[in-house]
Amino acid sequence: MSGVTLFGLCGAALVGLGLYGLICHPGVLRKILAFNLIGSGVFLLFGVIAKRGGGALAAAGTGIDSDPIPQALVITGLVVAFAATAIAVALLLRLVEVGGRGTLEDQAPASNPPHQGPKP
Amino acid sequence: MSPAWLAGALDLGGDLLVVPLMLPVVGLLLGLGLGGRHLGRVALPLMVLGLAAALAVAAAVFKAGAPLHYALGGWAPPLGVSLKADGLSVVLLLTSALVVLAVGIYAQRPFGVAPGAVETRSSLAFWMLLLGVWSGLNTVALGQDLFTLFVALELLTFSAVPLVALDGRAETLAAALRYLLFALLGSVLYLLGAVLFYGTYGTLDIALLAAAIGGADAVPAPVLAAASLMTVGLLAKTALFPLHLWLPPAHAGAPPAASAVLSALVVKGSFFLILRIWFDLMPMLLTGMAAQILGALGVAAILYGGLLALRQARLKLLVAYSTLAQLGYLFLIFPLAATSDPAGSTDVVTGGMLHLVSHALAKAGMFLAAGLIAASLGQDQISALGGIARALPITVLAFGLGGLALMGLEPSGAYLAKSLLDGPAAASGQWWWGLAMQAGGLLTAAYLIRVFYHALAGFSHPPSLKSRPARYQELVALALALGALLLGLLPAELLGLVAIGRSGVELGGLP
Amino acid sequence: MSMALAVDAGLALLILGLGLWIIAVRSSFAAVVGFITYGLVLALVWVRLAAVDVAMTEAALGAGLTGVLLLGAAARLPAEAPGGGPSAGLRVLVAVLCALVAAALAAVVLSLPEPAPSLAPLVAENLPPTGVKNPVTGVLLAHRAIDTLLETVVLIPALIGVWALAADRAWGARPGALTPVPSSSALTLLAQVLPPFGILVGIHLVWAGADEPGGKFQGAAVLAAMWVLVVMAGLADLPKVTSRLMRYTLVLGPLVFVAIGLAGIWSAGAFLALPEGYAKPLIVTIEVVLTLSVALVLGLLLAGPPKERA
Numbered sequence: 001m002s003g004v005t006l007f008g009l010c011g012a013a014l015v016g017l018g019l020y021g022l023i024c025h026p027g028v029l030r031k032i033l034a035f036n037l038i039g040s041g042v043f044l045l046f047g048v049i050a051k052r053g054g055g056a057l058a059a060a061g062t063g064i065d066s067d068p069i070p071q072a073l074v075i076t077g078l079v080v081a082f083a084a085t086a087i088a089v090a091l092l093l094r095l096v097e098v099g100g101r102g103t104l105e106d107q108a109p110a111s112n113p114p115h116q117g118p119k120p
Numbered sequence: 121m122s123p124a125w126l127a128g129a130l131d132l133g134g135d136l137l138v139v140p141l142m143l144p145v146v147g148l149l150l151g152l153g154l155g156g157r158h159l160g161r162v163a164l165p166l167m168v169l170g171l172a173a174a175l176a177v178a179a180a181v182f183k184a185g186a187p188l189h190y191a192l193g194g195w196a197p198p199l200g201v202s203l204k205a206d207g208l209s210v211v212l213l214l215t216s217a218l219v220v221l222a223v224g225i226y227a228q229r230p231f232g233v234a235p236g237a238v239e240t241r242s243s244l245a246f247w248m249l250l251l252g253v254w255s256g257l258n259t260v261a262l263g264q265d266l267f268t269l270f271v272a273l274e275l276l277t278f279s280a281v282p283l284v285a286l287d288g289r290a291e292t293l294a295a296a297l298r299y300l301l302f303a304l305l306g307s308v309l310y311l312l313g314a315v316l317f318y319g320t321y322g323t324l325d326i327a328l329l330a331a332a333i334g335g336a337d338a339v340p341a342p343v344l345a346a347a348s349l350m351t352v353g354l355l356a357k358t359a360l361f362p363l364h365l366w367l368p369p370a371h372a373g374a375p376p377a378a379s380a381v382l383s384a385l386v387v388k389g390s391f392f393l394i395l396r397i398w399f400d401l402m403p404m405l406l407t408g409m410a411a412q413i414l415g416a417l418g419v420a421a422i423l424y425g426g427l428l429a430l431r432q433a434r435l436k437l438l439v440a441y442s443t444l445a446q447l448g449y450l451f452l453i454f455p456l457a458a459t460s461d462p463a464g465s466t467d468v469v470t471g472g473m474l475h476l477v478s479h480a481l482a483k484a485g486m487f488l489a490a491g492l493i494a495a496s497l498g499q500d501q502i503s504a505l506g507g508i509a510r511a512l513p514i515t516v517l518a519f520g521l522g523g524l525a526l527m528g529l530e531p532s533g534a535y536l537a538k539s540l541l542d543g544p545a546a547a548s549g550q551w552w553w554g555l556a557m558q559a560g561g562l563l564t565a566a567y568l569i570r571v572f573y574h575a576l577a578g579f580s581h582p583p584s585l586k587s588r589p590a591r592y593q594e595l596v597a598l599a600l601a602l603g604a605l606l607l608g609l610l611p612a613e614l615l616g617l618v619a620i621g622r623s624g625v626e627l628g629g630l631p
Numbered sequence: 632m633s634m635a636l637a638v639d640a641g642l643a644l645l646i647l648g649l650g651l652w653i654i655a656v657r658s659s660f661a662a663v664v665g666f667i668t669y670g671l672v673l674a675l676v677w678v679r680l681a682a683v684d685v686a687m688t689e690a691a692l693g694a695g696l697t698g699v700l701l702l703g704a705a706a707r708l709p710a711e712a713p714g715g716g717p718s719a720g721l722r723v724l725v726a727v728l729c730a731l732v733a734a735a736l737a738a739v740v741l742s743l744p745e746p747a748p749s750l751a752p753l754v755a756e757n758l759p760p761t762g763v764k765n766p767v768t769g770v771l772l773a774h775r776a777i778d779t780l781l782e783t784v785v786l787i788p789a790l791i792g793v794w795a796l797a798a799d800r801a802w803g804a805r806p807g808a809l810t811p812v813p814s815s816s817a818l819t820l821l822a823q824v825l826p827p828f829g830i831l832v833g834i835h836l837v838w839a840g841a842d843e844p845g846g847k848f849q850g851a852a853v854l855a856a857m858w859v860l861v862v863m864a865g866l867a868d869l870p871k872v873t874s875r876l877m878r879y880t881l882v883l884g885p886l887v888f889v890a891i892g893l894a895g896i897w898s899a900g901a902f903l904a905l906p907e908g909y910a911k912p913l914i915v916t917i918e919v920v921l922t923l924s925v926a927l928v929l930g931l932l933l934a935g936p937p938k939e940r941a
Contacts, residue, residue: 006643008741016733042312043685046318048680052319054749064766071767076782082693148784239802248791252787322748
């Protein structure tokens with residue numbers, strides 16, 4: 001059992017933890033945190049794959065210890081995850097401002113008030 | 121005799137693919153930089169150009185009889201990222217361009233900014249997000265690399281979610297948040313799948329992966345896990361039962377122009393990727409239990425969506441639940457394609473794509489019409505629609521024709537699609553899928569006739585309208601509905617366009 | 632058990648523990664603080680995985696900027712009512728399902744092929760034509776440039792989405808989520824002393840990123856962080872959302888990237904291709920311009936929708 005494999009198992013566990021948080025926590029902020037947890041677990045798995053891919057090269061002394069492609073993709077993914085978190089937080093804060101709550105109550109769409117909309 | 125620009129475009133070869141890929145992106149960037157208040161007006165010529173580009177790609181693919189390929193940056197996969205335009209891509213490009221253009225025309229009134237007036241929040245947001253959705257769709261249509269497709273999916277999600285909450289009410293904010301959370305779960309599961317694919321084969325290119333998977337004796341566990349994860353993630357984004365909770369409030373709460381795009385196009389983007397995974401990447405999945413499960417979920421969606429649509433009090437919600445039901449039809453392709461011979465399975469895919477296009481056009485038209493009705497009356501309760509047919513004849517006609525197209529009246533696209541799907545269903549003895557389609561058709565007819573009844577009632581007492589829609593808005597909705605209704609009149613050779621790049625479902629062999 | 636393995640095991644346990652804390656702790660504020668710590672430890676894990684570029688990005692963006700974002704959110708939430716959410720029975724069911732998913736995933740991870748497939752040799756071979764020595768930068772800006780391009784484009788609708796949450800009448804105003812802290816001498820001092828160094832670090836990260844670990848995302852994150860610090864100390868104002876200059880800067884990076892990419896069709900045969908000999912200067916140009924735009928976007932994403940000042 002190498003360190004890399006340990007991190008891989010860690011990543012798997014994080015995905016499971018995050019899934020539980022995303023589904024079960026009523027508060028939206030906790031759901032956002034849970035989503036970030038799942039994301040970091042997935043990235044960690046990608047990193048483990050990268051390190052495994054770099055192993056042979058490292059032994060050959062090329063100076064590349066880890067497959068650069070997953071690394072590049074994880075960096076891109078981290079930026080995308082940040083943007084997702086930003087949108088989610090902005091929506092949440094606006095919901096708090098306008099609706100006074102930080103949770104998604106169960107909506108019963110059929111009982112919504114008539115559509116009062118702006119011009120089409 | 122092709123016009124000069126078309127001939128020139130056909131000469132470009134693979135470079136042509138860069139146009140639909142980058143046109144909406146450049147529009148997005150220049151639009152923000154050069155002035156938000158001009159965006160609405162500048163967007164229209166851009167969308168016409170986009171339609172021309174989609175047509176050019178279609179012509180090029182049709183002429184070549186084979187998919188167009190392009191290696192971005194000159195780096196071939198597995199190192200680089202490639203683009204591919206096959207029949208499916210062309211259909212998505214064309215549909216997106218058409219619906220986006222139609223919505224762009226319709227939205228001049230609610231989101232346009234008069235020359236000299238100041239930019240408003242909703243106008244900048246709407247046009248930018250519409251361009252964002254369009255960029256995402258074109259990338260989904262052309263991309264061949266699982267990670268590039270992931271970024272395209274995110275582009276779609278980040279552009280679609282804020283459209284839901286554009287009117288700023290607490291209800292739509294909650295709907296947007298719910299949509300975002302489902303969509304993010306979908307993205308992260310999709311990415312996990314892509315990671316596992318890379319871990320097993322060291323590439324993310326669909327063609328290379330398909331060759332590697334097809335060439336092996338047995339599908340390795342990580343690959344099965346990857347396919348399941350990606351499919352479940354994409355199902356969440358496509359709102360297939362039981363991951364559908366987010367769709368009705370989101371699509372009903374968005375402004376009508378946005379609802380049209382959301383129902384017609386955005387959910388089709390993630391569905392398109394499911395097609396890519398199941399038909400291009402791992403066709404051996406189609407023969408297994410999983411395809412039957414997808415079909416069963418599709419049937420559940422058809423029935424659930426249809427039954428709930430019957431019970432809706434509000435027009436926009438009825439249309440949204442109708443989307444849920446219609447999406448279910450698309451998932452019948454999976455079990456049907458497996459058990460047919462290659463020619464039959466190509467028919468099934470063609471039928472599925474026809475249904476996709478027909479629904480896109482019809483649903484867009486119906487949402488636009490429903491929006492006009494709601495704005496004129498100040499509310500959209502179905503029971504209070506009395507007399508609207510007299511007051512807004514063109515709008516109600518648009519809604520009605522769209523509904524007829526959904527019901528599958530000849531010669532609509534849906535009719536042709538069902539006939540293409542019925543054949544393989546009967547031939548393979550899986551009569552239950554055919555039965556599900558019939559049931560769905562009956563439910564569709566039921567909830568739409570309910571709307572027609574109320575709309576046509578009280579014909580002699582038209583209600584007083586709060587505002588009249590602009591004539592061009594009504595005509596755009598009508599045009600979309602007519603498009604869906606007359607789709608079945610397309611010549612058969614054009615239908616063959618969809619099949620370009622499909623080699624039939626070869627089970628157990630190389631796709 | 633070797634030293635390295637002990638370190639790795641310790642880090643893994645720490646990560647898992649922090650993950651559990653984030654999910655299980657009552658207070659949202661504590662969860663966010665846990666998340667920031669988690670991000671920093673995760674950065675260490677990335678270093679152990681020999682992915683220094685990723686470690687930097689995780690620290691700056693994943694822990695740093697995301698942490699600021701979430702802290703601000705946690706501070707503005709109403710007090711949570713205890714309880715709520717699914718019933719205990721349902722929770723147990725979900726927990727079991729999630730445990731199964733995690734176990735299945737772990738099994739899959741253990742069954743990944745050995746020897747591991749890798750694109751590292753291919754990248755190494757194709758790195759010299761790009762002129763840069765950092766393979767991650769080469770991949771990001773040459774081999775898979777489309778992903779970087781699309782990803783910078785993705786940030787723009789995200790920002791528009793955040794701005795769209797303003798009230799209609801607040802449209803011309805400045806973003807309001809970063810309320811300046813009432814003047815605190817400590818914060819003001821920090822905001823006066825730290826940014827010059829921070830900016831230097833950010834610039835260095837971008838410049839050196841061509842050949843050593845670093846790059847525009849890390850640099851941009853650091854620059855954005857410095858800007859946010861200055862704003863929160865009340866030493867500078869955020870631009871109005873209608874500001875022309877701000878919008879030009881936002882789109883400048885991606886537009887230059889697209890322009891260079893399109894030029895590549897004529898000079899090097901394909902969209903986003905880099906011509907021989909000019910590859911490195913072009914890459915550096917793209918990186919510099921993108922850093923500006925991305926730093927601005929990251930900062931504005933933190934700054935939230937425009938709000939009227941009372």
